[in-house]
Each structure stands twice: as C-alpha cells, then as structure tokens.
Amino acid sequence: MKKQIQYLFTVLALMTATTLVAQADHSDGDELYQQHCAACHGSDGSGGVGVPLNLPDFLAVASDDYLRKTVRNGRPGRVMPAFPLLSEDEVGAIIQTVRGWSGVPPPDYDSKPLKGDAVRGKQLFTQYCVACHGERGQGGEGTGVTFSRPREAPIMAPALNNPGFQQSVSDAMLKATLLRGRHGTPMPSITELGLKEGDADDLVAWLRQLPADSAPVRKSESPVIRMESSYSFEETLDNLKKAISARNFRVIREQTLDSGFVEKNKESRRQYIVYFCSFSFLNEALSIDPRVGLFLPCRVTLQETEKGIELVTINPENLSHLFNNRELDKACERMHRLYTEILEEATL
DSSP, X not given: OHHHHHXXXXXXXXHHHHHHHXXXXXXXXXXXXXXXXXXXXXXXXXXXXXXXXXXXXXXXXXXXXXXXXHHHHOOTTSSOOOOTXXXXXXXXXXXXXXXXXXXXXXXXXXXXXXXXOHHHHHHHHHHHTHHHHOTTSOOOSSOSXXXXXXXXXXXXXXXXXXXXXXXXXXXXXXXXXHHHOOTTXXXXXXXXXXXXXXXXXXXXXXXXXXXXXXXXXXXXXXXXEEEEESSOHHHHHHHHHHHHHHTTOEEEEEEETTTTTSOTTOSOTTEXXXXXEOHHHHHHHHHHOGGGGGGOSEEEEEEEETTEEEEEEEOHHHHHTTTTOHHHHHHHHHHHHHHHHHHHHHHO
C-alpha cells in the first residue's frame, strides 16, 4: 500500500511538472509572439501589415512544419522577414501560441509530391486564380493594412511564387488549402467552383512550376546623403527651399536642430532642419506600405561646421531594406533621386 501511495505521488508530481512546463512554454510563446510577430500580424493574430494568422481555415491546413519553415525562411522581397536567430524551442513556442487560437491539432501531411497535369493546371490557374494571385503567382500589391491594398480586397492574396513560400509549403498542404478554401477571404473552396480533387492535383503541379520570384540584390548604401555647399548658410537655406518647391514639394516646417532641447531664444541658428512633403507622393508611399510613415515627412538638415556648410538627409534606399517590401524599394529609389537632385541644386 505504501509503495502504491509513493507511486501515485510520483505520477502526480510528474503530471504537475509537465503541466507547469507546458504553461511556461506557452507563456514564453505569447511573449515571443508579441515581441517578434504582433507588430505585423496583430496581438491576437487578426492581421495588420501582415496576413491574419488566426483564421480557422488557415490553422486547419497549416502544418507545424509549414509554420516553422515560414519563420525560418520568411518571404524574400515581401514584408515578412526571416528569423534565423530564434532557437528551435523559441520557434516551437511561437507555433504553440498560434496553434492555441484554434484548439485544432496540426495536420500531418504526406511529404510525397503530388502527380498532376501542370499544363491543365495552368489553364485552371488562369481561369480561377489569376484575378487575385496574378499571372505569375506574384500575389497582391501593398500590405495587409486596409489603406495599402485595394479597398475591395479584404485580405492580401499571398505571393505563390515566392521562394520562401515554395520552400515552406508541402504539396499536400497546397491541395488541402484548395479543397477547403479560406472563409473570411476571397479564397473559396475549388469544389464551390465545380472543380474536383483531381483538379487540385493539376493546380498544385502548376504552382510548383511557377517562375520563382528571385530575392532583390541589396546594394550597400550609406545611411545618409551628404553634400557640401560653397554658399553662405543663408544662401544655402534659400537655395534649398527653392529646390524643394521646384519639385512640387511643400515646405511644411523649419526649426533649429536643438529646438526644444535648449532654452527659447538660445537655439543655434547654424543648425537647421527643413521639413517638406508632397502629399501625392505621401499618399502613394503610404498606400504601398504604411510603415514608411516612420521616416516621413521628408527632411534635410543644414549645418555650419568648421569645414563649411553641409546638407545631410537620410538615404531612403538604405532604410528600405528594413521593410522587406520590393514595391517600397522602388519608391525609395525614386525618393533617393529626388533627395539627390534637391541637394545638388541647393549646393551647385
């Protein structure tokens, strides 16, 4: 009897320890999710800049292997970065948190490739999928935020030709997604379109042959654009404002660099910031990716140093890589040219 009681206490202790470990892991997962994922996917997985993760139909078909590889691979050229520095335990804890939103166990897929007719799959893709996913499977434009995507699209269509996606998803998961659809998005089950299981195999065969969307080659860029002026401080400031206006930008504010940090009327008049904006360009940039607002409005710092008059501004091309959004890269390249032209005109 004594041995039985000891055995019972041992079992209870092990069960309690296991429960506490599981709770700790889940708690760690919540914290890690908030730290690394919530800014884009929402604190509850409802989406934002990134796609929603808490959709029941998504969690029903997304395997843990897919989620793990997605965290590791990211989506090159899109908003989703890779997270190579997270440990396996940390990635697993995040997956546990995401999985907890549905309470549905993860699917277990066969890793074997499906055998479908890619030629016929291309025809089906053109007929049923191109409107949302694009001819090359490149997905929708903008981000998951309402402002940056077409108003009629409740969610961004993912890029099916993205190497990060292709490396993460299995044939079986693709097929399951096609057959199930995704309630809450424009993605229906293909059975609602009159298609059958064999059609899903053909579509998967074509999806595997989509031309890969190669990741952009990042140039090494200086974080700032810097130019020297041979004019006086006042002349350079006047030239700068004229150059800004000549490119249909509006000066919206001027202030000393130390404004708010020193007593009023004791600011340095030899360090100035000029803020300017083009509202059409602002609208265009925000529609691509609302996070661009972090380094807007445009600004140039004018300062007098021992070497002379200097103009300095941020380099948009250097900052754009932080957002992992190829569409934004193009806008930042254009902004880089505009900044350079403005500074050159102010100093030549």
